[in-house]
Amino acid sequence: EAGVVQSPRYKIIEKKQPVAFWCNPISGHNTLYWYLQNLGQGPELLIRYENEEAVDDSQLPKDRFSAERLKGVDSTLKIQPAELGDSAVYLCASSLRTSVAGELFFGEGSRLTVL
Amino acid sequence: AQSVSQHNHHVILSEAASLELGCNYSYGGTVNLFWYVQYPGQHLQLLLKYFSGDPLVKGIKGFEAEFIKSKFSFNLRKPSVQWSDTAEYFCAFSGGGADGLTFGKGTHLIIQP
Known part of the structure; x- marks a missing residue:
């Protein structure tokens, strides 16, 4: 079974440039998460989707961050414009159902460096 | 606010030593508890989880954790x-x-050979 796939694995951009990350969850997982992981810290939730609906985006900085999951499968996380403080690893995870609080399966992450 | 506190940020042991990593959570209701591991260059993966029942749970690679409700703790151990x-x-x-x-x-x- 294929795991959660993320791309790109690494991205280096200059500040004020846009960047986008893509995530393909495990087949059949209707819940998708984007987490932010700063160096030396644990993952912090940015947004959670149930199918195509964003059910928790309270921690997403909406002035520069946006996300979509149009068909309830793949998801894209965008930052425009990027700032120096956005340098981090962006993790995507999926699970079967949050109502059962099951295990989350993580991708390898997309490491962003903003210069 | 919900939070998790891990007591040690860095631990260095020699091979064959026993391990215990502390974890305390802050939440007033029923919880589900997890330990995840991230090996160098790899993605986060589940070690073990507690949902209900026996508070001593066993995971992969010889790890175990004990849920102590009165202490809001879920410490990870390996002998x-x-x-x-x-x-x-x-x-x-x-x-x-x-x-x-x-x-x-x-x-x-970090485990030293």
């Missing part, structure tokens, strides 16, 4: 560590089953 256990370990919980996971800051474990 004899190996060099291959070198990794970052994250404690996490979900409260009420609907909000995803809240993670601790992680413990970086």
